[in-house]
Amino acid sequence: MPTFDLHCTTCGLDFEIFQQRILRDEDRVCIDCGAPNAEVVISGFQTTRPSRAPRTPPAAPPLPRAPYGPGNPH
Numbered sequence: 001m002p003t004f005d006l007h008c009t010t011c012g013l014d015f016e017i018f019q020q021r022i023l024r025d026e027d028r029v030c031i032d033c034g035a036p037n038a039e040v041v042i043s044g045f046q047t048t049r050p051s052r053a054p055r056t057p058p059a060a061p062p063l064p065r066a067p068y069g070p071g072n073p074h
């Protein structure tokens with residue numbers, strides 16, 4: 001059963017709902033204050049996690065500089 005963790009931006013309540021399908025706007029209603037602007041914090045389905053930021057490869061280490069390279073007077 002997929003669960004969705006929601007965070008109400010109006011009253012700050014964190015709560016969970018169970019939903020078999022993709023959450024719609026009408027599902028994101030705070031159970032406490034009824035504000036319809038609760039944000040999804042974590043999805044129970046790993047496959048439905050929003051890929052907000054593109055994956056960036058780890059930064060490559062700087063190349064070691066040759067002590068006596070071309071153009072370097074010796």
Ligand SMILES: [Zn+2]
Nearest residue numbers: 008011030033
């Ligand atoms: Zn609320």
